[in-house]
Amino acid sequence: MAYPAPEMASTTTDRAAGESGRMRAVTARRYGSPDVLEVSDVERPTPAPDEVLVRVRASTVGPPDSATREGSPAPIRLFSGLRRPKAIPGDALAGVVEATGATVTRFAEGDRVFGTTAPETGAHAEYVCLAEDAVLAVTPSSVDHGEAATVADGGLTALAFLRDVVDLRAGQSILVNGASGGVGTFAVQLAAHFGADVTGVCSTDNVALVESLGADTVLDYTETDFTATGERYDVVFDVVGKRSYPECRDSLTPTGVYLTTVPSAGVGYWVARTRLGGGRRAKFAATGVKPASEKQVNLGVLRELLDQGELRAVVDRTYPLEAIAEAHRYVDTGHKVGAVVLAMD
Numbered sequence: 001m002a003y004p005a006p007e008m009a010s011t012t013t014d015r016a017a018g019e020s021g022r023m024r025a026v027t028a029r030r031y032g033s034p035d036v037l038e039v040s041d042v043e044r045p046t047p048a049p050d051e052v053l054v055r056v057r058a059s060t061v062g063p064p065d066s067a068t069r070e071g072s073p074a075p076i077r078l079f080s081g082l083r084r085p086k087a088i089p090g091d092a093l094a095g096v097v098e099a100t101g102a103t104v105t106r107f108a109e110g111d112r113v114f115g116t117t118a119p120e121t122g123a124h125a126e127y128v129c130l131a132e133d134a135v136l137a138v139t140p141s142s143v144d145h146g147e148a149a150t151v152a153d154g155g156l157t158a159l160a161f162l163r164d165v166v167d168l169r170a171g172q173s174i175l176v177n178g179a180s181g182g183v184g185t186f187a188v189q190l191a192a193h194f195g196a197d198v199t200g201v202c203s204t205d206n207v208a209l210v211e212s213l214g215a216d217t218v219l220d221y222t223e224t225d226f227t228a229t230g231e232r233y234d235v236v237f238d239v240v241g242k243r244s245y246p247e248c249r250d251s252l253t254p255t256g257v258y259l260t261t262v263p264s265a266g267v268g269y270w271v272a273r274t275r276l277g278g279g280r281r282a283k284f285a286a287t288g289v290k291p292a293s294e295k296q297v298n299l300g301v302l303r304e305l306l307d308q309g310e311l312r313a314v315v316d317r318t319y320p321l322e323a324i325a326e327a328h329r330y331v332d333t334g335h336k337v338g339a340v341v342l343a344m345d
Contacts, residue, residue, distance in 0.1 A: 024344075025125030026324050031071035039321055042088075047128040049101040052130055054113060056095040057145035059123040059342045061319070061327045062182050065089055069122075069328060073264075079119075090124030090342070091117045091288070092153035094145040095300035104132045112139040114148035115299060116156060118288035124324065126344050133312045135295040140307040146239065147313035148184070148306075150339040155297060155302045155311070157261060158186035158239075160287040163301075164294070166235055166257050170195025172246050172320040175226060175233045177249065178240030179215065180206035182339045183261055185314040187237055193310060199233070201226055206337055209314070235259060245270040245282040258282045313343045314338025321345075 023044040028036045047053040068089055071077050082088065094114035097107050107113065115136035122128045132134055135156075139148045157321055162168045174191050179186040179200030191198045192214030200215035203222060210218045219226050227247055234256050236248045241262025248258050255278060263284060270282035287295075305311035318341040319327040331340055 018159065023126040024321060025088045026090070026321070027088065028069065030084050031069065033075075034069070034325040034332070037069065037325045037328060039324065042125070043333060044127050047099055047101045047129045047304045049103045050132050052097050052100045052104055052107050052113075052132060052136070053099040053195035054093065054095045054128050054136075055098040056126055056128055056344050058091050058094045058149040059090045060092045060149050060182070061090075061249065061324070061331050061340045061342050063152065063331065064122070066294060066328055066332055080121075087120075088122045088125050090123050091119075092149045092224075093117065093123040094139060094148035094152065095344075096102060098127065101132070106132050107136070107138075112141075112145075112148075113137065114139045114143075114145075114152050116152045116288075116295070118295075124321070124342060126321075133292065133296075135292050135299055137296075137299050137303050140303060142309075143306050143313075146315055146318055146341040146343065149341060150315060151186070151302050151306060151311070154184075154339060155186045155190075156298055157183045157287050157314075158190055159298045160290065160295075161237065161259050161261070162187060162190050162283060163236075163282060163284050163298070164290075165259060165283055168194050168196050168235060171197075172234040173197040173232075173253075174235040174237060175201065176215075177197040177201045177221075177226070177233075177236065177243055179210045179213075179218070180314075180337050181240060182336070183239040185209075185213055185338050186311070188215050189311055192216075193305065196234075199226070199231070209337065213314075213326060232256065238262075245274075249280055252280045252281060256280050260284055261287075276287040315341050317341070318343050 021044050022041050024039050025042045027040040067254045068080050082136045097111040113136050174196050176187045178189050180202040188200050199217040201221050202210050204220050207218045232253045237259045239261050245258045267284050271282040274281040316337045
């Protein structure tokens with residue numbers, strides 16, 4: 001589902017807003033349903049000497065954005081605000097460098113770029129400032145803004161887990177539960193690129209897609225429970241947080257690793273309990289708060305794969321900024337395929 005491009009009048013309005021030092025951005029006065037979200041006229045940021053001002057063309061909306069909007073689980077509010085959201089949401093972005101600070105040499109005005117503001121937010125706006133050494137790279141010419149933003153979201157997460165957390169290698173086996181989602185589509189491609197034997201788990205409608213991404217085997221979860229097949233994997237990557245470590249333990253090899261992107265008290269317990277020893281383990285990583293230097297390296301890897309045509313983004317729907325609440329409602333259904341893109345113009 002794609003929305004039509006804004007009329008020229010909207011572009012003119014956007015330009016006038018930019019020139020006046022104002023911009024459109026997503027805001028919320030309280031936590032709650034998608035209806036709390038609105039598009040407001042706010043002050044446009046000004047780059048410091050070591051910063052670049054990026055005119056954002058696209059961002060993404062995913063489950064972490066829904067959690068931040070709801071303020072749940074409660075620990076999220078330690079970062080987003082105790083009583084109400086205190087910042088513009090969103091972290092993945094793609095756009096064009098609008099201006100550079102006096103000391104910036106890495107980027108120039110007019111560069112097409114993509115990256116992330118994480119662990120900070122602010123990408124669901126027309127403009128954002130980032131430090132020159134932030135997690136930002138020049139976008140390959142063959143990749144559009146929506147695709148690039150998707151890579152800076154699910155791609156960065158998948159690569160951090162597969163390369164940094166488990167160091168997936170050729171000859172190993174991996175099962176990706178949620179293989180058709182925003183992180184899952186990249187996990188399947190990257191695992192195949194690393195030479196692993198890949199099994200993807202998804203719904204009936206998405207079997208062909210997951211096969212096209214490089215999975216050696218695809219299981220339809222409506223027909224097959226992967227935990228009951230008797231198969232064993234070096235890695236079980238539950239990107240959607242639907243199956244617990246105890247449920248997956250017997251699907252792991254004796255030294256296998258269970259991964260999940262979804263934090264919970266249960267995950268924390270099993271990570272701690274299995275930390276010692278050489279047997280099966282549960283692992284979790286808060287990839288968004290990793291040092292910028294590490295994420296820069298990973299973004300560079302993803303950029304090279306994109307440029308070589310060895311990695312592709314899967315975009316389900318694209319919504320204009322004004323339809324931010326509708327984008328959240330769709331994400332909340334839990335049935336998106338790949339990424340949901342938020343287009344600024």
